[in-house]
Amino acid sequence: MTIELSAYRLGTDAQQLRDEARDFLESCAFAPRCDAWMTAADPEFSRLLGARGWLGMTLPRRYGGHDRSPLDRFVVNEELLAAGAPVAAHWIADRQMGPSILRNGTEAQRQRYLPAIARGECFFAIGMSEPDAGSDLASVRTRARQVPDGWEITGTKLWTTGAHVADAMMLLARTDGSPEDRHTGLSQFIVGLPNPRVEIRPIVTVDGEHHFNEVVFDAAVVPHDSLLGERGAGWRQVTAELAHERSGPERWMSTVPLLRAWADQQAGDPVAARELGRLTARARGRCAKCPCRWLPPWPTGVPPMWQRLW
Known part of the structure; x- marks a missing residue:
C-alpha cells in the first residue's frame, strides 16, 4: 500500500x-x-x-x-x-x-x-556520552593530555553508534581543568579508527541489534593536528x-x-x-x-x- x-x-x-x-x-x-x-x-x-x-x-x-x-x-x-x-x-x-x-x-x-x-x-562515530556523563554531558571525564607525539587520550565512551564500522570518531574530551569545571576546558578531536589503544566493545540491544558500542581509550595517542577547532571550545x-x-x-x-x-x-x-x-x-x-x-x-x-x- x-x-x-x-x-x-x-x-x-x-x-x-x-x-x-x-x-x-x-x-x-x-x-x-x-x-x-x-x-x-x-x-x-x-x-x-x-x-x-x-x-x-x-x-x-x-x-x-x-x-x-x-x-x-x-x-x-x-x-x-x-x-x-x-x-x-x-x-x-x-x-x-x-x-x-x-x-x-x-x-x-x-x-x-x-x-x-x-x-x-x-564514516564517523560520535564520542560524547560516557558511563557517568550521558544526559549530563558537561561532566565528561575522558582526558586528552598533550604529549610530545600529540595527544594522549584516556577514558570511556558509551552508546557510541556505529563505532564498529567507522573510519574516525569525533571525540569530546577534557583538555584542561576538572569535570567540576563543567563547560570550560573541553575540546574536540578527530580520532582515526582503528587504533591499537582503542577497544570497541559491542553492545547488543534486547532486539538482538548491534549498533551501540562501548569505546575504551587506553592512553591512545593521536597526532597534534587531530584537535578540531580551538582548544577549550569543545x-x-x-x-x-x-x-x-x-x-x-x-x-x-x-x-x-x-x-x-x-x-x-x-x-x-x-x-x-x-x-x-x-x-x-x-x-x-x-x-x-x-x-x-x-x-x-x-x-x-x-x-x-x-x-x-x-
Whole structure:
C-alpha cells in the first residue's frame, strides 16, 4: 500500500529530485528497516549515493560537495528514511561531521575529510556520552593530555553508534581543568579508527541489534593536528553540532517502513484502516512542521542551533 507523507508542495526542481530518489530506491535491492540510520549499514550503498551526488549535498564544491540547498538534502534524506534504506554507514558523517569540520576544521582537515565524506568513503562515530556523563554531558571525564607525539587520550565512551564500522570518531574530551569545571576546558578531536589503544566493545540491544558500542581509550595517542577547532571550545562546538543531530527527519521518519508494512498486512480491514488513517495523519502533521520547508535563507555564519530555535 502506498502511504504518502509529503504534506507540502515542492517547487519543480525539488519535486524532480524527489521523483529521482524514489525511482532510484525502487531499483535497489534491500530489506527496509526501521531506524535504518542506526541499524542498517551498507558501505557500498553509501558509495552509490556518493556517486549520485547525494552525500555532502550542501558542502562547497571546492571540498567535494555539491553546493545544493538544505531543502534538496532534506528531500533526498526523507525518501531514504521512508524507504528504510541502509544509510547507517554514512549517516553521522554526512549529517553533522561534514558541517562541523567545515565550520571548525583547519584547511588540511577539510581537504582530508570532506571529499571522502561526500564520496561515501569516510564514516564517523560520535564520542560524547560516557558511563557517568550521558544526559549530563558537561561532566565528561575522558582526558586528552598533550604529549610530545600529540595527544594522549584516556577514558570511556558509551552508546557510541556505529563505532564498529567507522573510519574516525569525533571525540569530546577534557583538555584542561576538572569535570567540576563543567563547560570550560573541553575540546574536540578527530580520532582515526582503528587504533591499537582503542577497544570497541559491542553492545547488543534486547532486539538482538548491534549498533551501540562501548569505546575504551587506553592512553591512545593521536597526532597534534587531530584537535578540531580551538582548544577549550569543545562545548560551544558540540552544542552547535547537536543542532544537526536533533533536528533531522530521522526523528519522525524512521518508523515509516513499519507503518507501511503494517498497512500491507492489514489491507481490507476497516478497523485497521481507521487506525492507519490516524497514524498517517499524525505522521503527515509532523512532516509539515519541519522548518526546512519554510525558513528563509540564513546569512552566512549564523550557527545552526540558532536557526533551529527560530
